[in-house]
Amino acid sequence: MKADQARDRGSLRRTNLGSVLRLLRGGPRSRAQIATETGLPKPTVTSLVGELVGLGLLREGPAQREGAVGRPGTLVQLDGRDICGIGVEISTSYVHVLALNLGGEPVFEHRTEVAVADQDAEDALDLTARAIRACGAALERDGVRPVGITLAVPGVIEAPAGVVDYAPGIGWRDVAVVEGLRSRLGPDTPPIAVENDAKLCALTEYLLVEDPDVHDMVCLTGERGIAAGIISAGRLLRGATNFAGEVGHMPLDPERRPCVCGRAGCWEAMVGLDAIMELAADPDDEVRDQKRPLEDRFRTLHLRAERGDERTSRALARVADDLGLGIALLTDVLNPRVVVLGGYFTHIGDLMLERVREVVRGRVIAPDAGGCQVVLSTLGFTAAARGGAFLALDSVYEDPADVA
Amino acid sequence: MKADQARDRGSLRRTNLGSVLRLLRGGPRSRAQIATETGLPKPTVTSLVGELVGLGLLREGPAQREGAVGRPGTLVQLDGRDICGIGVEISTSYVHVLALNLGGEPVFEHRTEVAVADQDAEDALDLTARAIRACGAALERDGVRPVGITLAVPGVIEAPAGVVDYAPGIGWRDVAVVEGLRSRLGPDTPPIAVENDAKLCALTEYLLVEDPDVHDMVCLTGERGIAAGIISAGRLLRGATNFAGEVGHMPLDPERRPCVCGRAGCWEAMVGLDAIMELAADPDDEVRDQKRPLEDRFRTLHLRAERGDERTSRALARVADDLGLGIALLTDVLNPRVVVLGGYFTHIGDLMLERVREVVRGRVIAPDAGGCQVVLSTLGFTAAARGGAFLALDSVYEDPADVA
DNA sequence: GGCTGTTAGTTCGGATTCTAGTCAAACTAA
DNA sequence: TTAGTTTGACTAGAATCCGAACTAACAGCC
Incomplete structure (x- = not known):
């Protein structure tokens, strides 16, 4: 049978420190507001906030002044200017380094255009290490301390081991990324x-996401491959x-064309980048010129569809049907509250969205699709690196006292 | 952004009381063992155990005697003989009431054979209420107090509202089960x-499950409809x-025959009870006689397959392929560690299991199917009612101090 | 200006809970 | 019998939360 870990006393304090910190991610608020929102008594909040201010994670802001009666509260907000998490996205065409401070504001950002698939994994790691070192140098100059680094890789990851099993988009197989980077960056590097x-x-x-009641999501990233990030009950x-x-x-759909994996009917063979391109244009068409930037190719496609080009419209409808399926x-x-379409769908999804929603409404067994909404991502290509930075910062939110 | 609930002081004690109690579901152990397994200091364990004994949830057992050096510990084990949870399964052909005490031992069990679908939902609720009242009377005679009742219904449930939206197997639609039972059973009834x-x-x-490292499971119940219970990260x-x-x-598979829901290619139209029966036998065959008990019909089928009947074997192979898919x-x-086949698969699954596993190994993208094992349920038809009883007991494990 | 009412945040003491140290008890092995 | 080991209880102490009272800082009104 199952047992879970008991909690010691210190964990209580840690949990509550983290609660206050996480609450303030949603914006500044006064101690009294914190008390009502967390359910903690005011003296406890005073104590927690005091400790967090002492740790340099919070700072007092301006007085709250909203014309209400009574003493105005002093706003407390995330500080953490001298602490950041680093997210590094290794994509097919670029390496993106992004450092976010505790408040989620970028403190460093750099994008290196490079065809990762064309080089050896070792070379790519060299490049990545250089990018991280440059980031580290800039942060040190500004007096910002990184607490962790998370790499985002489009592929199958063994996260505990720090190994990329298989990432076809960038041509990696069994690459020990964490070990490789740690040896390049030296022992003083924060956890990778x-x-x-x-x-x-x-x-x-x-x-x-703004809606505080959304705790179940599915986020699809569509490039040549399709993958989903699943949030369930907030985890x-x-x-x-x-x-x-x-x-x-x-x-x-077993009847469909074979996938690169050798099997038939794979979803990404129906809605992946290659599928939509092949449906929409002949091989010698400019939109299938892999040397052109992806955004430009989709801009062309978008234009064609708007002008009423039939082949493009048929292709989009077909992909929308399969995507909806x-x-x-x-x-x-999974019964998610929201399904977010990212990846290439952000470029062309607006033309497919209505149809996708229609299919979903009609095909899901739960009434009204279980309340599920399909939306497009608005985050652009920074989403993965940003998530990496957030994940790196997680240790601070888990145990704020540990930053010292 | 997201925030979670802060923890107050009482919750620490509650959590630890629950931890000890849940740990002891795995069998008796001494205080020293509890201390090492939970990480709590020995005096804390003494205090927690003392409180739980006072609440009547634990009792001291015999001294531990394993030939080891040192003073032998006194075993502590779940008591909770006077506390139980009630699980009620409403199935197509029976209503099963099962009461489990804290240790998971049955203290009451009764099965009423009845074709639920043939009657009105109100009549079925009358019958269920009678069964629960009989259970309650027997428990009261034995001095056992029920702490909760959970109904298991094969269908789409709005659990928070206590409403069955749609349960085609028993012919229910929009039935306010909890409300209906509460009004029948009176205000002194434990939470339903x-x-x-x-x-x-x-x-x-x-x-x-014995393996303590299994925290991700999918459990399929196959009757006429197919549904899954999903455990992810232990939740x-x-x-x-x-x-x-x-x-x-x-x-x-859009090419397949239409489902009762009106759409094409539904999984349960491929592997549900009707599908396997239609594949395996003609309409006038005895195995398709709905008046015969299901177990008998599958026993016949099993026998035929063992004797090498080709149609039966082909049917099983086909269903195994689709099930594996x-x-x-x-x-x-979901990347589960274990997939458990319940429902009708328990009767005939042994003949399909190898083939199912083969399909899964070949079709899952993760190497070695992500370590996933497909097994047959060994629990028989009591699983659902038992789960209901466990869920009813959950409040005790969540907050042991609340039973008084 | 001064009073009143309202809300914010702090101080204080108490209650609860975990925790470190100590010790008697109960047993095995020599 | 003696030494050694482990268990489980006792006590004192520390950390944390929490309720009540208190001060602080405003707005509105006379």
């Missing part, structure tokens, strides 16, 4: 982790061995 | 809840509106 890019996008989407769903969300090869399936299984 | 039978089966399977996955696990109508899909999404 790797995670699937879709999972990190999901984390970002979840943390930034990132990882599964037994961190493979959860590998939805690209879900068998949806897979989303309906995921909704049957 | 409803939950999907597959979810409750999953709970039972999870609590009874029952419910989704945003409690519809998670409604896998019966996942679209798997859906399980592979769920494994891609």
Whole structure:
């Protein structure tokens, strides 16, 4: 049978420190507001806030002045200017380094355009290490201390081991990323982790969604491969061995064309980047020129569809149908509140969204699709790196007292 | 952004009381063992155990005697003989009432054979209420106090509202079960809840699995409909509106025959009870005689397959393929450690298991199916009622001090 | 200006709970 | 019998939360 860990006394304080800190991610508020929102008594809040201010994680802001009667409260807000998390996204065409301070504001950002797939994994790690070192130097100059680094990689990750099992988009197989970076960056480097890019996008989407009642989400990142980051009951769903969300090869239709994995009917063979391109244009068409930037190619496609080009419209409709089918399936299984479309869908999804929603409504067994809403991501290409930075900062939110 | 609830002081004690209690579900142990396993100091354990003994939830057992040096410990074990949870499964052909005491031992069990679908929902509730009253009377005679009642219903449940939205197997639609039972049973009845039978089966399977490292499971209950109970990271996955696990109508193959829901390609139209029966036998065959008990019909089928009957073997192979396909899909999404086949699969699954495993191994994208094992349930038809009783007992494990 | 009412935040003491140290008890092995 | 080991209880102490009372800082009104 199952048992869970007992809690010692210190963990109570840690939990409450973290609660206050996490609450303030949603914006500044007064001690009294914190007390009502957390349910903690005011003296406790005073004590917690005092400790967090002492740790340099919070600072007092201006007095709250809203014309209300009574003494105005002094706002307390996240400080953490001298603490940050680093997220590094290794994508097919770029390496993106992003450092966020505790308040979620970027304190460093740099994007290196590079065709990662064209080089050796070792070379890519060299490049990544250089980018991280540059970031570290800039942060040190500004007096900001990184508390962790998380890499976002589009592929199957063994997160506990720090190994990328298989990332076809960048041509990696069995790459010990964490070990490789640690040896390059030296022993003084903060903790390094790797995670699937879709999972990190999901984390970002979840943390930034406004509606406080959303705790179940599915975030799809569509490039050549399709992957999902799943948030369930406010937690990132990882599964037994961190493979959860590998939805690209879900068998949806045995009659369809074969997938790169050798099997038939995989979802990503129906809605992945290659599928939509092949449906929409002939091989020699400019939109299928892999040397052109992806955004430009989709801009062309978008234009064609708006002008009423029939082949483009048919292609979009077909992909929308298949996308809706897979989303309906995921909704049957997971019953999310929101499904977010990221990846290439952000470029062209506006033309498919209505149809996708229609399919989902019609296909999910729960009435009204279980209240599920399909939306487009608004985060752009920074989502994965941002999620990495958030994850790196997580240790601070888990145990604020530990930063010292 | 997201915030979670802060913890007050009392919750620490409650948590630790619950920890000790849950730990002891795994069998008796001495205070010193509890201390090492929970990480709590020995005096704390003494205090916690003392309180739990005072509450009548634990009792001291015999001295531990294992030939080791040193003073032998006195074993402490779950008592809770005078406390129980009641689980009631409302199935197509019976109403099963099961009361389990804290240690998980049955203290009352009664099964009423009845074709629930043939009567009005109100009549079924009358019958259920009578069964519960009989159970309550027997418990009162034995001096056992029920702390909660959970109904297991095969259908789509709005658990928070206590309403069964749709349960085709028993012909229910929009039945306010909790309200209906509470009004019939009177105000002195312990808290009543409803939950999907597959979810409750999953709970039972999870609590009874021996391997302490299994925290991600999918449990399939297959009758005419197919549903899944999903355990992820040790928690029952419910989704945003409690519809998670409604896998019966996942679209798997648009070419297949239509489902009762009107759509094509639903999983349960491929592997549900009707599907296997139609594949295996002609309409006038004895195995398709709905008046015969299900077990007998499957015994016949089993016999035929063993004797090498080709049609039966082909049917089993076909269903095994489709079952494997859906399980592979769920494994891609959820990456469970174990998939448990319940429902009718317990009768005939032994003949399909090897083939199912083969399909899953071949179809899941994660290497070695992400370590996922497909097994048959060994719990028989009591799983759902047992899960209900466990869920009813959960309040005790959550807050042991509250039983008084 | 001064009074009143209202809300914010702090101080203080008490209650609860965990925790470190100590010790008697109960047993095995030599 | 003696030495050694482990268990479980007792006590004192520390950390934390929490309720009540208190001060502080305003707005509105006379």
